[in-house]
Amino acid sequence: MGLPCLPWALLRLAFCAACLGCAQGGKLLVIPMDGSHWLSMREVVQELSRRGHESVVVAPELSMHIREGPSYTLRTYPVTFSKDRFHELMHNNSQKIFESEPLLKRIFVVIAAMKTFTDMHWSFCSELVYNEELMESLEEAEYDAVLTDPAIPCGAIVAQYLSIPAVYFLRGIPCGLDAEGTQCPNPPSYVPRLATENSDRMTFLERVKNVLYPLPQNAVCLMLFSPFARLASELLQRDLSIVDVLSHGSVWLLRTDFLLEYPKPVMPNMVFIGGINCASNKQLPQEFEAYVNASGEHGVVVFSLGSMVSEIPMAKAMEIAEALGTIPQTVLWRYTGKPPSNLAKNTKLVKWLPQNDLLAHPKARAFITHAGSHGIYEGICNGVPMVLMPLFGDQMDNAKRMESRGAGVILNVLDMTSSDLSKALKTVINDKSYKENIMRLSALHKDRPIDPLNLAVFWVEFVMRHKGAPHLRAAAHDLNWIQYHSLDVIAFLLAIVLTVVLIIVKSCKFCFRKCFGKKGKAKKSTKPKSH
């Protein structure tokens, strides 16, 4: 049973006719985050362009993926950061992941890398907001809205400075800053915290872990984000915390849904657009079509560790190559480094691959992924079981969620042996339950009243049309911690209760003394007389 499609769309069409002033174009300022974050945001900008809106993308002149495009105007601004250092940072961070270090050292290395990364973005940001000419021209352009990824909160600062409503487009912000920015309740008793690998059903000790893990993380976040809060305070001439900066968002478009996340409280201005990056499939380029067709009945395995990691140390690469040679499938491996000498015939190295389109092919049998949210959704959308090799950030949590749903097998990329990988691949390909589970997730994920790209575009347009969405903004933003938790009310009521109890006790004592005290005294005073 299901829904007949045509009348559905026609009914929507009829309702749509009621919408406001159809077909006029708006002006959107886009301040994206680099890397894969931009790649999925670009889809929205492209769709907005098709729908007649004009977008200006503002980015530093140093960038990995932000290039000129036909759907928007790119305005880059000069930065003092060295180009060589930029490329070194981008390259080095991905190399460091594969260095085998003791856990504590590894943690400090990761924190140092994050600090370098956010410091660089902070310097880009201050060079944007203090670029008077650019900022003046942005002010004059009178944009209807700002579209930005607040994981680097520069766009949020600019939006607040220019008094333009902002639409946030993000996977999330660490340390629960997304929850704070929306005033969304986030109970640690069933909402697992970053890097805990907890599910939503925790034992007592897991719940203890869930409360403790955020403490050091919050300290790191404070270090990473407070420079942005200071920049915002300087610029806006008033004291702002990072939560104040983030809370400027009118609508939060979150690249996730409840197939990946566990169900938890949300706020009315949070919109879930998980899978936005895999809503549409294109025809495979000839080269890949040929690979897939030649793979025969065994089909193909798609292997990519994401846009940040395209090379790995040779020893690890050889181990992986050995494992890939043990399966009958053709493996398409995105790899830009020196080819391992033991590469088997079934393994094709490519500098780039159309990941989503390959996974959409019926011959895709498995997906080896670093478990970034984009890759995970491409696996879910297309129903391809996964071998998950999480590297950093939310990837371990993403991987755990897929494993717990029986849709993939996790491997630790540092510790795994060649035979571990071979075994994992054979498991997800040959054990039918993996395919069944990922197909079930895929069916649930796709069964929604409106696809994520159009939903995202709708809300960007909504904010542009109505100059924000104040009716979706919780009044909790105006309460302090004590007020929010009603602690002042509780204290007040307790004080009243205590006062009343005290008065009653005192009155009773007084009455008691009046009634019996005198008698006692009388007795006492009469006693000597009687004697």
Next chain:
Amino acid sequence: MGLPCLPWALLRLAFCAACLGCAQGGKLLVIPMDGSHWLSMREVVQELSRRGHESVVVAPELSMHIREGPSYTLRTYPVTFSKDRFHELMHNNSQKIFESEPLLKRIFVVIAAMKTFTDMHWSFCSELVYNEELMESLEEAEYDAVLTDPAIPCGAIVAQYLSIPAVYFLRGIPCGLDAEGTQCPNPPSYVPRLATENSDRMTFLERVKNVLYPLPQNAVCLMLFSPFARLASELLQRDLSIVDVLSHGSVWLLRTDFLLEYPKPVMPNMVFIGGINCASNKQLPQEFEAYVNASGEHGVVVFSLGSMVSEIPMAKAMEIAEALGTIPQTVLWRYTGKPPSNLAKNTKLVKWLPQNDLLAHPKARAFITHAGSHGIYEGICNGVPMVLMPLFGDQMDNAKRMESRGAGVILNVLDMTSSDLSKALKTVINDKSYKENIMRLSALHKDRPIDPLNLAVFWVEFVMRHKGAPHLRAAAHDLNWIQYHSLDVIAFLLAIVLTVVLIIVKSCKFCFRKCFGKKGKAKKSTKPKSH
């Protein structure tokens, strides 16, 4: 600026093609609540029928509005409750509203009326669940889902007993039972409570009121709902609270949105379908078309106090009639009682009126309403300023929300004079700000990616297709109060901290004694020697 409509619908169409097994029909069991609650639920049942699903509506043989219809099969069951008493109750309750009594007596009268009302529904419910023949046939029919209004939780009990997933369709349940049933956080610091007339921005004393008001309300709710919990426990042979009964709902379709409600936390299985009753307009019947056309440039005022109240005491009716005579508009008044003798020429009494279709007419100038949620949404949808005469339940809160948004004027139906009503009508009709404000609300309300009727139908079908929506059910349902609030974790961590502090203090004391204690003792013991 806005959205071009056609490509929008086509894109949705393309996505829709991905949906599961289009066009097969499912089987739905509908256990509605009587009154206006059924009237809007019927729209959903009708749409589901158009989409090829088969619905069976189960209702007691005594009913106000639940009749046979072409879109569903009605199965009534016999009840022992007296027919005369049923009609007397329905009639008396509406009459009692207009009796001028001291506040406290009025409160007790209302509570007694609610108790009689729920007791009657409880007896209906027990006559349903213990009707073996009917229950067996319902079990055999193997429905895909139950659609029910859990404000009377009989359908929820039946669904749980038959192990069928349930879709709830409701305005809300008093005492925050809807929040508890979904495990939705509901902070009293900014979420106004029933009958407090608070907004989401409260002073300290309003927040105190917001914490105190629910206390007696909860006691009343316990009295009203615990018979249903006992019935469920008896039937299911295990101890169930009313929250356990309610938490069976897979998806909660809430007949509200954030134009009426203040923004607050929601859960992933809560879907907002406010305005579902006014999504489509029909041609006016000839009689009403004639009234409207004859109204000239002044237009019409629509007056109805809802499906429960069609008669009012004569003195009040005459006061109202006098006021209605003072405005140049034609007034269409739904009134079944004896016509007041002072009825002016401009006032037409009708036994029934097509409320939404009249309000949709461009000549509708104002709407006199009891501020029930259906009426409020018909006012919002069609952008008609309101004179609000709240009578009971959530009506005062609904009215306050409209007044605070500048879209209406509240009158106390008991205290108001003829001139109050006349003044209020003239204000909302002639002061342009009322029309502007309601039009702004209307524009925001209508600007949504999918209309409420289709959204409701989508989610009913979703639950039917997937046999529930467990991926949207929060794990909080499995936690007790202490676990949910992490009080055990906090106690454990505090105990550890205290133990550590204690050990450190003890150790320090011990060390101190070791280092200095002996010297002290030595000094002490040597002192006498030296003397």
